[in-house]
Amino acid sequence: MAVSRIDEAGLNVNQYGNRNLVINGNMQVAQRGSFTISTTGSPEYGGPDRFHVWTYTSTEQVVANVSQDTDVPSGLGFSNSYKFDVTTAESAVASNEALLIGHYIEAQNLQHLEYGTSSAKNLTLSFHIKSTKTGTYCLSVTAPDGSRNIIKEYTVSASDTWEKKTILIPGDTSGTINNDNGQGLWLQWVLMAGTDRHKAADSWSGTTSDIATSNQVNALDSTSNNIYLAGIQLEVGDTATDFEHRTFADELQRCQRYCIVYGGVQAYDRIGVGHCTGTTTFSVVITLPVEMRAGASESTSADSDLALYHQTTVTAITAISVNYMNPKTATLTGTVASGLTAGKFTQFLTNNTTNARLTLDAEL
Numbered sequence: 001m002a003v004s005r006i007d008e009a010g011l012n013v014n015q016y017g018n019r020n021l022v023i024n025g026n027m028q029v030a031q032r033g034s035f036t037i038s039t040t041g042s043p044e045y046g047g048p049d050r051f052h053v054w055t056y057t058s059t060e061q062v063v064a065n066v067s068q069d070t071d072v073p074s075g076l077g078f079s080n081s082y083k084f085d086v087t088t089a090e091s092a093v094a095s096n097e098a099l100l101i102g103h104y105i106e107a108q109n110l111q112h113l114e115y116g117t118s119s120a121k122n123l124t125l126s127f128h129i130k131s132t133k134t135g136t137y138c139l140s141v142t143a144p145d146g147s148r149n150i151i152k153e154y155t156v157s158a159s160d161t162w163e164k165k166t167i168l169i170p171g172d173t174s175g176t177i178n179n180d181n182g183q184g185l186w187l188q189w190v191l192m193a194g195t196d197r198h199k200a201a202d203s204w205s206g207t208t209s210d211i212a213t214s215n216q217v218n219a220l221d222s223t224s225n226n227i228y229l230a231g232i233q234l235e236v237g238d239t240a241t242d243f244e245h246r247t248f249a250d251e252l253q254r255c256q257r258y259c260i261v262y263g264g265v266q267a268y269d270r271i272g273v274g275h276c277t278g279t280t281t282f283s284v285v286i287t288l289p290v291e292m293r294a295g296a297s298e299s300t301s302a303d304s305d306l307a308l309y310h311q312t313t314v315t316a317i318t319a320i321s322v323n324y325m326n327p328k329t330a331t332l333t334g335t336v337a338s339g340l341t342a343g344k345f346t347q348f349l350t351n352n353t354t355n356a357r358l359t360l361d362a363e364l
Contacts, residue, residue: 020244021105022187023254024050025127025232027068027080031261032359034067036087043102045363048082049255051229052363054188055099062099062192062220063088072230073128073162077245081130081230084191090220095194098211099220100140101229104364106293107145107184110177112236115143120171125187126240130162130228135217138201140188141169142208146176149208151201153215160226166240172204181293183364187234191219191227256290258363263305263356268314271306271358272332272348276340282308283323283333284348288360291327296360298322298332305356308336309347315339316351322360330360 027048035046038061043052047066055062069083084101113121125139134156142149150172154165177184193212199205201213219225231243262271274284300306304316320334332348340346350356 017244019235019241020246021109021234022050022103022232024048024251026078026243026245026251027082027230028248029252029255030068030080031255031259034065037062037064037066043363045259045361048080049259050103051082052102053084053099054102057090057097057099058094061088062086062090064220069228071130071228073130073164076128076231076243078128078230078243081228084227086220086223086225089223089225090192090218093192093194093218095196097192097194098190098197099192100211101189101191101227103187103232104183105185105187105234106364107178107180107182110184111179113171113177115172115175115177116146118173120173120175121236122171122238123169123234124237124240125167125169125232125234126164126243127232128162128164128230129156130160130226131156131219132159132225132227133217133219133221134159136213136215137219138190138193138212138216139167140186140190140211142186142188143172143175143177144183144186144208145178146172146174147206147208148172148175148204149206149210150204151199151211151213153201153213162228162230164231168238170204175204189229190216192216253290257293258361260288260290260292260296260360262286262358263301263350264354267350267352267354268309269350269356270347271350274346274348276310276342276344276346277333278342279340280335280338281333282336282340282346283331284346286330286332286348288328288330292325292360292362293364294362295325296322296330296362299359299361301355301357303334305351305353306358307349307351308340309349310340311344313339314349314351
């Protein structure tokens with residue numbers, strides 16, 4: 001049982017709020033649902049919010065399913081984990097290949113770390129991992145504004161067993177984290193890394209493409225391999241405190257700064273209102289639940305999964321895109337095949353399917 005630490009004023013430090021710099025570290029929010037990774041060379045989001053997979057493979061293509069799971073370490077109050085299930089293995093890692101699970105932290109939320117000064121703060125990362133593959137794994141931490149990176153090793157000792165890991169990340173007195181809404185830190189759990197991506201551990205340096213040491217195992221060498229992560233916490237200082245459990249509503253709002261998903265609840269679910277700009281064109285406005293990080297891109301499960309309710313008729317949408325955003329609303333424009341009346345009011349809704357999804361993406 002974890003023992004709460006008491007500071008000099010007699011206060012329980014485990015009750016201090018907002019000390020975890022990771023959003024959704026308990027994996028309870030999963031707006032997008034599960035997905036299957038592909039080889040893209042760019043972050044792919046799915047499963048628990050705010051976590052992505054970055055992969056580059058040049059020989060065999062790694063395929064894996066990523067999902068929110070209920071397998072968790074016991075007795076710690078967790079309900080969900082991040083699951084990475086290998087379905088097509090990579091048996092021989094080429095020199096330039098890599099795959100990692102990543103989490104980006106917004107730069108303006110990290111100014112108190114004082115990187116680039118003599119007062120640069122140390123960080124402690126704690127997390128729980130369960131993996132089929134034992135051996136040495138690497139955590140890569142990158143501060144992209146200053147092109148700086150450090151690698152830390154840890155060991156998975158027992159196969160398919162939850163283990164807690166604690167890693168001290170020294171403050172970078174030569175680094176930079178800009179005060180803006182861009183990427184401030186990258187946390188990267190490396191699952192595979194070829195020799196071109198190797199360097200020594202434990203020191204900040206300027207080679208950000210090198211993400212692991214030569215000791216990194218290939219956790220993707222079998223379709224029997226599964227990797228789970230849970231209870232991820234990054235905090236200032238040299239000590240790992242008990243995990244900061246936040247409410248679902250609080251965590252959801254934090255996630256929605258970067259991604260908002262509409263639909264998936266019921267057929268004909270109302271999303272926004274607008275007007276017809278022609279017989280086949282429209283403009284609708286959505287009120288955002290939170291201020292998003294930046295102007296968002298739009299994607300749908302299928303454009304026809306969305307519709308307009310116009311003069312008692314539901315008409316499937318043929319195309320839609322974000323036209324304009326401000327901190328409070330998003331304006332979307334698009335087309336239908338026919339049947340609209342210019343200047344008339346219309347409702348924007350999901351079509352007759354619970355599979356409909358409209359995603360606004362402002363990820364880092």
